[in-house]
Amino acid sequence: MFIDSFQGSAGPSLGVELEFQLVDAESMALTNAVDEVLAALPFWSLGAIKPEFYRSCVEVNSNVCADVNAVRCDLEEKIAELDRAVRCSGIRLAWGGTHPFSHWRDQEVLQTPRYKELAEQYRETLCRQVTFGLHVHVGVPSGNAAAQVCDSLREYIPALLALSANSPFWNGRVTGLLSHRTEIMATSPVSGLPPTLGRWAHYEAMVERLIGCGLIKTPKELWWDIRPNPSFGTVEVRVCDMPSDLPTTLGLVALIQCLIYWISRSGGPSRTEGECHSLILRQNRWRAARHGLDAVLVNPGTCYTQTARQLLDELIPELENTAVDLRCEEWLAFAHDLTHQPVGAERQLAVFEQSGSLSEVSRYQVDCAGKGWASLSSNHWIEHWGRLNNSAPTSMLFI
DSSP, rough: OOOOOOOOOSSEEEEEEEEEEEEETTTBBBOHHHHHHHSOOOGBBTTTTESBBBTTTTEOOOOOOBBHHHHHHHHHHHHHHHHHHHHTTTTTEEEEOOSSSSOOOGGBBBOOOOHHHHHHHHHHHHTTTTEEEEEEEEOOOSSSHHHHHHHHHHHGGHHHHHOOBBBBBEEEEOOOOBBBHHHHHHHHHTTTSSOOOSSSHHHHHHHHHHHTTTSSSGGGGOSSEEEEEETEEEEEEEEEEEEHHHHHHHHHHHHHHHHHHHHHHOOOOOOOOOOHHHHHHHHHHHHHHHHHHGGGOOTTTTEEEEHHHHHHHHHHHTTTHHHHTTOOHHHHHHHHHHSSSSHHOOOEEEEEHHHOOOOHHHHHHHHHHGGSSSGGHHHHHHHHHHHHHHHHHGGGGTT
């Protein structure tokens, strides 16, 4: 057996991973400084704050948490500790799915045996993926439940991507996409939407065969938008760009937790899938990366069209009772409010239009963490945001 048995979770527990950009405080360029940052951290944080594939990235992992407010308390403490460590080295943390202008060729791969092996195997396909994302784990009771959730969640992946879109720049240029990170990662043969899994036994058989053929060495190399994680007993949602700030992160986490719990109890959409169904979902995913919440999505069962914003406007009220059960109704309401605001990518583009400077966009990505919003409740943050916008010139709204 190449795959662990599924360690089911008693409830919809949460785990969150955040991938931060490390940027030089003066130039705002990415800096290969993760070793210096880790060396400045206290012992208790090691393991929860760790390196990633590139030395210009640092990952923050929450503990296993029962609800979104517990995630908030956990991440606030770790991010604050990390921020103190980076500032000692003249570095800043930036929130966003891609860096506005630093080139991927200038970023150094972390020299661990596994990362060196992956870099040699995939070459530019993997090495150009200097991207930063949000990964959310939600506990489910069994392997069959995980497979069912992954299959049903495929339909909602474009909407989650649209709401989180926060990577409009790449190597110093405007790409025309609101989530260019998604397109960069799509070049890998083990990325994107997963296949339909059916039952857990089908997933196990698929992984066994891929490993037996030498195509992958471990199921962790299946870098899908969503995937089961048997050792954690979770479904892991990996499609979201790194958000602009912690409140936005928590809104997305609440939406994802509610959606997975709702699907695991109700079964979610019940349709017979075929190749056309998958083609429609892939097209929806691309449209979400291109247009964000304004993307026109096609319902794969009915061919009815609606924007990602309209889909979320219909979906989120259906999850309100679930949010009460999970004690995250305030954060789900905040996620709903986000559907009527510019997404992170649009705010980055507004900064660039106003300033004409990609360095200022990077500075904006850094400053999002320093406005004190992470310490506010979602309602207070919305009010604070509104006050800022009401006092700003029209061209500066949401900057």
